[in-house]
Amino acid sequence: MNARRTVRGLSLHAVVWLIAAFVAVPLLYAVISGFKSTAELTNNPFGLPEHWKVGNYLGILGDGMFWRQIANSAGIAIGTTVVTVVASAMAAFVLARYAFRGRELFYTLFTIGLMFPFAVAVLPLFLMLRTFGLLDNPLGVILPQAAFGLPMTIVILRGFFRTIPAEIEEAATMDGCGKFRFFWQILLPMARPALGTVSVLAVVASWNNFFLPLLVFSDPKWQTIPVGVQQFQGQYSTDFALVLAYIVLAMVPALAFYAVAERQLIGGLTAGATKG
Numbered sequence: 001m002n003a004r005r006t007v008r009g010l011s012l013h014a015v016v017w018l019i020a021a022f023v024a025v026p027l028l029y030a031v032i033s034g035f036k037s038t039a040e041l042t043n044n045p046f047g048l049p050e051h052w053k054v055g056n057y058l059g060i061l062g063d064g065m066f067w068r069q070i071a072n073s074a075g076i077a078i079g080t081t082v083v084t085v086v087a088s089a090m091a092a093f094v095l096a097r098y099a100f101r102g103r104e105l106f107y108t109l110f111t112i113g114l115m116f117p118f119a120v121a122v123l124p125l126f127l128m129l130r131t132f133g134l135l136d137n138p139l140g141v142i143l144p145q146a147a148f149g150l151p152m153t154i155v156i157l158r159g160f161f162r163t164i165p166a167e168i169e170e171a172a173t174m175d176g177c178g179k180f181r182f183f184w185q186i187l188l189p190m191a192r193p194a195l196g197t198v199s200v201l202a203v204v205a206s207w208n209n210f211f212l213p214l215l216v217f218s219d220p221k222w223q224t225i226p227v228g229v230q231q232f233q234g235q236y237s238t239d240f241a242l243v244l245a246y247i248v249l250a251m252v253p254a255l256a257f258y259a260v261a262e263r264q265l266i267g268g269l270t271a272g273a274t275k276g
Helices: 002-033 038-043 055-061 064-097 103-115 118-131 139-161 166-174 179-190 192-208 211-216 225-235 240-275
Strands: none
Touching (some): 002 240, 038 240, 055 240, 064 103, 064 139, 064 179, 064 240, 103 139, 118 211, 139 211, 166 179, 179 192, 192 225, 225 240
């Protein structure tokens, strides 16, 4: 029995190390390749650079457009997260704490949104944004991203809100606390783990979104970092080392954010699983 557990533990560790290597090796390769020239990368693709070309990274860091794209992505991600979480929290509160006719039907409609691919809505969404004058406008990305983020966020928050005992709300009501005050001052602070989780998911989804900013923004000043990577790759398609350096630097903010928010994300998911 102990031997079987040992073998199972070693197998699990081997799988974890294999997955980690599968993720880390390409990233490490891109970082090292960014310090090479394109000629050296072609002749020596897997070795260390003979002459570390720091200028690839410094040139990108000195480019104002790169930092503008970072700022655009950050601003859109924050705006999307605020709209998504606030709207979803209010909808989830009603769907979790109020009993009314058609409640489950409304909830089912939201869950159906999880199966609705963004590509299907491209044409009508573009026409709608053009009608309302939201092309080349950050709201033209923030509002659709928030709309597509509502289903998942509502599902997560509703499940968490339903685990909060009704006795807490009854006690608050007896103390003169109204529904709206209970929601903002009692329920939301208690739901911080779930709110943190959905916020992290909304930020990551917005930051990685490529197609919607490409569709909405024709003015380069509004480009986000995923679109910037594609544009940079097209502009310097023959300079592979420089392109890899740009990709690495574009990944740094996302990796830094995830490193900071990892505990919040895992903690929120764990809390939801424990309460469920």
